[in-house]
Amino acid sequence: QKMIFTTLPRPVFAPPYEPIPGNVRFYYDGKQMKLSPEAEEVATFFAKMLDHEYTTKDIFRKNFFKDWRKEMTPEEKAKITDLSKCNFTEMSVYFKAQSEARKQMSKDEKLENERVLQEYGFCVMDNHKERIANFRIEPPGLFRGRGDHPKMGMLKRRIRPEDVIVNCSKDSKHPKPPPGTKWKEVRHDNKVTWLVSWNENIQGSIKYIMLNPSSRIKGEKDWQKYETARRLKKCVDRIRNQYREDWKSKEMRIRQRAVALYFIDKLALRAGNEKEEGETADTVGCCSLRVEHINLYPEKDGQEFVVEFDFLGKDSIRYYNKVPVEKRVYKNVQLFMENKQPEDDLFDRLNTSILNKHLQELMDGLTAKVFRTYNASITLQQQLKELTNPDENVPAKILSYNRANRAVAILCNHQRAPPKTFEKSMQTLQTKIDAKKDQLSDARRELKSAKADAKVRRDEKSKRAVEAKKKAVERIEEQLMKLEVQATDREENKQIALGTSKLNYLDPRISVAWCKKWEIPVEKIYNKTQREKFAWAIDMADDDYEF
DNA sequence: CGTTTTACTTAGCAATAAACGT
């Protein structure tokens, strides 16, 4: 079905551990101590993170210490019994110096990186040379879970060739394992797209090496995704009418299904699969919402029937929203919450599997996540129509584009931590704007006097001078406008990440068509990587493309 | 059929590269 012929390079393994020099010491309880290489390596993982907040967290320290002790010799184990008595600062200083040094002599390293990329970064699939996304096998280190993860700090083990499964066609010559080693398995499964896999020891999940988003196989999949969303567009009215009817159903499971679907559609919530308790951070999506995540207000801030959501979603990003809903939805949620404890499931008769089976019956290929894609893309299209002003210049139009993009990011709750340097960078930008304003008033004054001069002299030379000054004023006005637009854009973007929606939710043909329609170079919207990923769309869409 | 496993997409942050101002 998928792979026909593949020439696959060997995955790049993490470099072997290099012991630190003897003058970089570790202290336990104030006394210097030479660690065995195994224990030392794990210690360096911790030392490298010393500046990070992780190392102050109890769970992180506890998990790290437990796993570290496993790597110690019996003597070390007997001696090192308290993490707070460990002093890693010399190691930490050493690694900081190392990375500083690496920055300096990066000329050769850049060349070396390029060589590694050329040798290991590409494979041939279906006679096309394709870029591999992650051709380096993940190095050992300490697990950094997001949010309140019970496993943070655990030791992520080193992956050896014996852990690795290689997948390629039978007739292709598979890559040789490094000398003196063996692969775990060489597989020929052309029903899947991964090239290499291994088992990870923290969650027990499988990790894969796959192709870059620019590859044919990923591009086609991406295109299909948006085609499914466009098919939803054609029947979404029918589906909405259907779930509104189902709010009145006699059956609880149908009412729950209908209300959940309404939230997924209206608020672009994720499906919310069940998760194993205690294995991951406690986060939820729509189907896994609990009573404690919801508050109901018959009336709030002048609106009736308000549902307040407050929960941690994917990556432990908080979702907080107050939404006025139809009375019928409100009454249903009230019903679902009756006689329940805060930690009980809101939708106790529903899960993602039940919901998706229902959706499959409503439309071929329909699942909960299609609503997110559909609503994101249709919102972009609408917003672009609304916000683009034909009379404005290119930077202003791009601001409008970013605003449309931002509306989607807000809908999808794509947040980011405000950049550490945000306030400062806003300030420098403001300084620039002020300087530009001064420059502009100077230029205007000069223009005025040039005009006066020309009026008196009435010669060609002074006329040309007026023209030149006029040009200068216009140029500065444009520069000022650009800066002001930039400031607005940045301010509005403080806590919002545009990248995720741009890359994963917005049909790129909408953006390409918009660029063509308003004669905006597509490079203003998509950088090089993005243009490679969306090559199919840039190729395909005309200025009149409708999602 | 419920549970587990597998395969793939989506996600934010960190590291690195490029652009910018001096």
Next chain:
DNA sequence: ACGTTTATTGCTAAGTAAAACG
């Protein structure tokens, strides 16, 4: 040319959903 700021790329965790299993 250099140091600083901003944009891009890399990394890998954390989701969704379907297949496989018992």
